[in-house]
Amino acid sequence: MTCDRLVCASCAGRVSEGRCPVCRASRQRLEQQEGAFAALTPATLIALLVALVAVALVAHGLAA
Known part of the structure; x- marks a missing residue:
């Protein structure tokens, strides 16, 4: 606040x-x-969350 x-x-x-x-x-x-x-604004937090999920998906894809 x-x-x-x-x-x-x-x-x-x-x-x-x-x-x-x-x-x-x-x-x-x-x-x-x-x-x-x-x-941080809510939009920035959402963008960071999306980026984290994208990195996790790429890392999971490379590990398989």
């Missing part, structure tokens, strides 16, 4: 702008929770 579209309940501003201490704390917490795959 990104903080681009989140609205702060304290100041009614975007969390990404960090207008108040609540926004800044929420933004920092979200940034810490992001893992290695957080920046």
Whole structure:
């Protein structure tokens, strides 16, 4: 999840702008929770899965 579209309940501003201490704390917490795959879009994940299946099929075909 990104903080681009989140609205702060304290100041009614975007969390990404960090207008108040609540926004800044929420933004920092979200940034810490992001893992290695957080920046990947669903389309990218599907493409990686298709590529992995293709490699597995080719490897299986070469082994037979």
